[in-house]
Amino acid sequence: MKKSTKTSKNHSVGRRHFLKGAAAGAAGAAMLAGKTAGASAEPLATRRPAALPPTEAELARETQAVQRTPAVESYIVERPASDQMVDVFRALDLEYCASNPGSSFEGLQESIVNYGDNRMPEFLTCLHEESAVAMAHGYAKIEGKPMMALLHGTVGLQHGAMAIYNAYADRVPVYIVVGLDNDGPVAAHNALDMAAMVRDFVKWDHQPESLDQFGQSAVRAYTLATTPPMAPVLLVLDARLQKAPLDGAPTVPTLSAPRFPAADSGSVKEIARLLVAANNPRINAGQVARTQEGIDLLVELAELLQAPVNGVTNRLNFPSRHPLAGAGTGQGDLVLNLEPTGRGAAPGMADGTTITISASELLVTSNYNVRGAARGGDIIVAADAQATLPALIEEVRRQVTDDRKRHFEERGQRYASTHARRRQREVADARHGWDATPVSLARVAAELWPLIKDHEDDWSFVSPQRFLGSWPGKLWDMTRPHHFIGNHGAGGMGYGAPAAVGAALANRKYGRISINIQGDGDLNYAPGVLWTAAHHQIPLLTIVANNRAYHQELMFMQQQCAARNRGVDRARIGTTIEDPNIDYTQMAKAYGLYAEGPIANPNDLGPALRRAVDRVKAGEPALLDVVTQPRG
């Protein structure tokens, strides 16, 4: 008794000391999301559950007359080291911990729910580790800061691996913690080097040997994850360390807000010179805008140069209806790649100058070529594009002459009319198959738009759109980062549903209505995440774009059959999801969601969407099973 009181006193001194760094941590996290530190920087000491009144159990223990036997006395650890871990995670502003339970982290889990009162981080029950990691992936794309995914030793990490790879390729930070219990009940969950299996696709991993080391590693992991190029990081936490009694004052690490590496001034001057001199430049934006500020900066640069910016590609970089959105017109003579993700050259570019600014150059792995083949280029700058934009804008402004300005204005008008014509055509093209059964994907997007566009707290489209004919990007007015958060990263299917739930969780506190147009194949890898959405009351509209197939593969298979010329009628074997058809309404209802469908008649779609949107506005997840044309 006495001993534990003493320990806890020492510990609280150490903890307070540590938390001095905490405000800085919170501020760093908020910075990523483009917010001022605000609420998250409030004194954390006041929010510590340790300051709460004692629970009944604690009181009873204090007053109990019966002495503990030595066996019980040594069994009970009232102030375990994992409490300190919770304090550190809280100091890092890790709001949630997405997890599927496992004994390798039972110490930490107990601290989260009891010591931490299940707040900051709050434990989110996931039915698959892939869902836990992908939820954190989606959350970070909205919130601009990492969420924790807590995985069971060996097997849980194996389950989570593909989702880690997606986040890595997408340059999204995820804070992964894995338990390690080499004394545990299942020998096969042992590991000498737990992180080895995912080391090729995390930015950093560490297995601290002491609590002091833990504090330092925890902060370092956070800093590395959130410094461009952002990526997942991994901490392996030994169960022995989690469960050890807290003793003495843990060393105090400080978190300094991450700095974003910008291009050097010489490169900036040179790039500005080439941009100003170019007659028909194009800006190819991959994943340049992390925040609204990034979008605004890109608009500023584009307007200054009157240069077209490719439209909605891989997350929103540039307003979809801006007159400079698109590929411009004529033959390009310069392309400025900003954090490019694709493989090909910018449209309309035969040759000419190629400039690339990409933080990905700072994070290459030998084994996996996550960003495609290295692009040729006249100038390649290893730097963060958004962080480089302010200096580049200033330099362009300095170098532009009145003569060039006149030329820019002329071409700007040409681009604007090209944009207007293209937009007219794209919207008019949505008529094709408008009345078809099953429903066209253009119609799904068109029917949704009026139901979400005026929502007072805004809307957020949280799924990839390539398989949807990109109709949301063509029809919706996308201006903000949360209006489109991009693709899978590494094309690993099974990303869609959990990333949408994670993104919707982040959107919840802003009151935004989150929309997920969901492939049926993607949903079936781990549909249990629907239950997580229901359990944690995460408002999200999921529309299953149900083409009853792994349609992408069906098309590839048909092409392959043609290439072999020995039968063209078997491409559907192994690529369709029929016979029996999956009843997604029953599935969603089984997981506790409001659901309707299957809807195949386009005339039934609008009213069903309205009912589902109302549910989501009221704070629930809802699902519609819409049987669709195979592709948009």
Added chain:
Amino acid sequence: MRMTGWLALGLGVSGAVLFTVVAAGATTETSQDAAALRGDADRGRVLFEAYTCYGCHGYTGETGFGPRLNPPRHDQAEFVQYLRNPRNPRRMPPYQQDDASDQKLADIFAYLTSLPSASPEAESIPLLQAILTGDENADNPPH
């Protein structure tokens, strides 16, 4: 044996259409004869699914990865010719005579020709008109 539900629905035809296994084999027909063949739209509907034309051109031939086939841009002979030797075989799979005889392609052509349009004019679709004109000027709430 299984049902081809959506093709039937797309046409407003009630009842299930039985999927017949398409026999492969050499054929003596040549493309020159193709213009003269009389296609059977019912058989064509089954083949449109079995050969997964719908997969890239949509169930009504109006949506998807490939160009619109409804209404057909070619006559029957050109159509057969195109399927044998599409411009870009990496995108549009070539359908060779061994499997897809001229008769079968004529059946598909007959089916495509029989398809009604499910694409009303954009001007008659208020939702699209609103996107083109109306909501540009609508009040955007503070985000």
